[in-house]
Amino acid sequence: MTPGDLKLLVNANSRRGRVSVGPAVGALAAAGLRVTALVVTDSRAAEDLLRAEVERGAPWVVVGGGDGTLSHAANLLAGTNTALGVLPLGTGNTFARSVGVPLDLARAARVVAQGQTTAVDVGRVNGRVFLNSVALGLSAQIARSLDGDLKRRLGLLAWPAVGARVLWRHRALDLTLTSAGGTLRLHTHQLLVANGRYVAGPLRAAPGASVADRQLDVLVFGKGRLVSLLRAGIGWTLGDPALRFSTDELSVRTRRGQEWMSVDGEVTLGTALQLRVQAGALRVRVPRGFDASRV
Template sequence: MRSKQELGEAIRRHRRAVLVINARSRRGRRRYDHARSRLRAAGFDLLGTYPVDRPGQLEKSLTAAAALAPDLLVAGGGDGTLSAAARLLAHRDMALGLLPLGTTNNFARTVGVPLDLDGAVAVLTDGKVIDVDLGLAGDVPFANHVGIGLSADIMLRTPPRLKRITGRLAYPLTALALLARHRPMRATLRSAGAEHGFVTHQLYVANGGFHAGRPITADADADDRLLVAYPVGGPTRRGLLRDTARNAATGHRRTLGDEPFLAVHELWLETDRPARVEVDGELCGQTPIRLGLAANALRVMAPADSPDR
């Protein structure tokens, strides 16, 4: 493995890159040609380009791109695409470049990458390589969050046809339909000899600093060696709706020391009945589950003034 400085120098000197864009994301299809031309205009030697426009093609395209052994793998799409790329590149001598083309763009916001295409490309040319942590749900790496409860049930129950017709609006529509009959769960979190209990419809464990495009707290990020666990609301449906709105409006003013946040290195999570788990928006088993951290597991191109612990 090269040092971060050596890898960054190789990227600046040789500009050897590959491009994988999820053309099924909200802006991906119409941005693919623009992204490719902008990278070439910036002097990148694109060893391969992969527009992904069919279900099931993303993992194969990312694997094929990484097999070309570039210094930089540029991934364009939403958080699901960038999370898949992060899993593939964990602990590898290759940096991930981010083109945030989704709706919430939580991972790009956490790293500080601009959300406009030209700004994101400028980071690839003028930025630096930093290390960030990845979370571990069992042995599955994640970039952003793990959701237990209603969010995982939404992933399972949202009709594909509704997603095709309404896009991301399909998820809140499904949530409203499910919430009327959704049962709260009793969740127990054990970490560092302490035990914490919640009764809630929804529990999140975050690695990054953003959720749903909004700050979780003012001091959470993806390079702090911490996971942030927090319930959204209590046992009532009204509490879930109230706290969802509150978190979106006040996250930038709250800190990890505030209730109900638990900032831990690892934890064991149990629920009173098996509950589905979603990892960065993909269903991934059920409780009980161990959640941990892979510190400095991923190398990412970030703005030149980004902190790097």
């Protein structure tokens, strides 16, 4: 790659996006790369730019933003030879943690410039790529209640601030899960299907989970009573997740009509999900010596 060929795509709506374009360009320059910065505010423009990079055969493209921005980029880059360079500018920066990219801008830029390219798994839900997790229940309701200003001001603390308000009026879900292991009927406040090791900033999905294990980890929090939800949540944060099983494919159906679901932080309504892992589908710039299975 010659100087000037590398594109930096920055989401101006991410937590640090508006103020990070100059520092990001400077950090990449200090690491030995000259880039053309492309600042976008909507997903369609970002997709057009990424598609153009893939079509011209770019070896990699750098994306600056949060998990939602990276997830949308991965949806275009998965299955191609164009690798994703990560500059974490979001709130939780979950995917960056899962692939070992430092949260410090200068160090992340050095990974892009001097690291290695490796292949990692992605999840797919109804055909769309996700990097971290798909969630139904309480966390989706919290994500739906968050606004950009609150996330910019409080960062990860915005989640408990809003969660305390949402928790007491949240109703449990009735779900049917089907995988190669059989069918499971659930009454729970929270279902989480994770692709990587981390699912919400520094919170880990399950021991041994990684973006290179060719599996999705299915976690269930509680049995429909708030006290069981709280107990499961506390256990999870202490390293004892409510992991029911791991699978490479999963079907989820709601039994009471549409429910809110969060796909890498993007909230939508749905009644049926078809999930699967796509092993090694995404090429990513990672630190030298990085082993995704051991993060």
